[in-house]
Amino acid sequence: MKRVSIFGATGSIGQNTVNLIGRNRDEYQVVALTGSQNISQLIMDAKMLQAEIAVTSDPSRLTELRDGLVGSGIDVAAGDAALIDAAARPADWIMSAIIGAAGLRPGLEALKHGTVLALANKESLVTAGPLLMSEAERFGSTILPVDSEHSAVFQALVGEDLTTVERVIITASGGAFRDHPLSALDNVTVEEASKHPNWDMGQRITIDSASMFNKAMELIETKEFFGVRPDQIETIIHPESLIHALVGFKDGALMAHVGPHDMRHAIGFALNWPFRKDLPVQRLDLAKIGQLNFLEPDLARYPALMIAHKVMEAGGLTGAVFNAAKERALDAFIAGACSFTDMARIVDRVVDLVLAREGLQNASITLDNINEVDAMARALTSEEIAKLES
Ligand code: NAD
Numbered sequence: 001m002k003r004v005s006i007f008g009a010t011g012s013i014g015q016n017t018v019n020l021i022g023r024n025r026d027e028y029q030v031v032a033l034t035g036s037q038n039i040s041q042l043i044m045d046a047k048m049l050q051a052e053i054a055v056t057s058d059p060s061r062l063t064e065l066r067d068g069l070v071g072s073g074i075d076v077a078a079g080d081a082a083l084i085d086a087a088a089r090p091a092d093w094i095m096s097a098i099i100g101a102a103g104l105r106p107g108l109e110a111l112k113h114g115t116v117l118a119l120a121n122k123e124s125l126v127t128a129g130p131l132l133m134s135e136a137e138r139f140g141s142t143i144l145p146v147d148s149e150h151s152a153v154f155q156a157l158v159g160e161d162l163t164t165v166e167r168v169i170i171t172a173s174g175g176a177f178r179d180h181p182l183s184a185l186d187n188v189t190v191e192e193a194s195k196h197p198n199w200d201m202g203q204r205i206t207i208d209s210a211s212m213f214n215k216a217m218e219l220i221e222t223k224e225f226f227g228v229r230p231d232q233i234e235t236i237i238h239p240e241s242l243i244h245a246l247v248g249f250k251d252g253a254l255m256a257h258v259g260p261h262d263m264r265h266a267i268g269f270a271l272n273w274p275f276r277k278d279l280p281v282q283r284l285d286l287a288k289i290g291q292l293n294f295l296e297p298d299l300a301r302y303p304a305l306m307i308a309h310k311v312m313e314a315g316g317l318t319g320a321v322f323n324a325a326k327e328r329a330l331d332a333f334i335a336g337a338c339s340f341t342d343m344a345r346i347v348d349r350v351v352d353l354v355l356a357r358e359g360l361q362n363a364s365i366t367l368d369n370i371n372e373v374d375a376m377a378r379a380l381t382s383e384e385i386a387k388l389e390s
């Protein structure tokens, strides 16, 4: 039986993973399930999957978790250290689906134990790509991408010689405001930004899709995971979101990955890798779909794409700065402390401020250095937000 753990089991990716594992219950031994605030979901899934341990990141919710699992034989724990301990439990396959920078440390720990890490937590690659890739190599672990675009690129590259890749094209739906008047973007609400035209995802990533900060993260993720240069990475708006990515080779061929809007495809591909097995996803009827459209992204509408290229060119710890500033700016937008368009202005400014500080982007990518620049970027972002309020 395959031993599996799911970090961030109560979230959107986590629940899709629980669903796939629950369908073939007898093929898996579930080791750890983790969550944060949705304790009732965590309790229900831990019982359903007979997990060895259930962990919440929030110590104040431990009693509730313990009470819900009393008599089940399932261990319980809470807090950041408990998450890392859970990541050290032997498992063949671990889903990394915590949201935000909090996903990095459990992922790094998991890699130390020779596992397959299915990586949905894109923030890990954005903040610490080179560290993650080198730790995987050092400990003989494998990282598989779960983000749909990167799963698509990975699948397009099976059997190919990486040196023949000319470009990688990441598709973007354009998010909630693709057709919104540009001049009215300043005034859009959190509620409007939380509606995705094609995908059903968590709120934060949905807002990041509207601002294209999500795509910006994915461009950086592409550079870090596949080792391509920033100038080889392109973005194209594809409103139907059915082609998830394309890889262009030096003979002019473009390999496209086409699939439904269902994260269970990318999750299932990683879960079954290196095999393909039946997945409960819709089969596309191309004649019914009729046509697929492609548009050049408007950089005035999506400044996050320009910031991503700046971050990729600078390299080093700039990704960690970018991610922290973006997380903090998103918090501020959700809390009503800045406008939708302020987010990009603030993140761009914080990246510039940090890049102006000598040596920072050249410092080595260690957890300590990442934590330091993360804290610095969050503080600078808060200062920028406070300036708006005054
Ligand atoms: P979500 O908000 O729905 O779920 C996040 C999970 O992380 C929950 O289980 C929550 O309990 C847990 N969590 C939150 N804060 C935590 C903390 N501080 N410490 C520990 N655990 C914490 O998010 P999601 O949409 O499932 O996304 C998860 C990751 O996958 C993100 O990195 C996202 O960018 C990526 N991703 C998501 C999708 C999607 O379709 N939702 C697609 C591609 C990539």
Ligand code: MG
Residues within 6 Å of the ligand: 147, 148, 149, 218
């Ligand atoms: Mg994606």
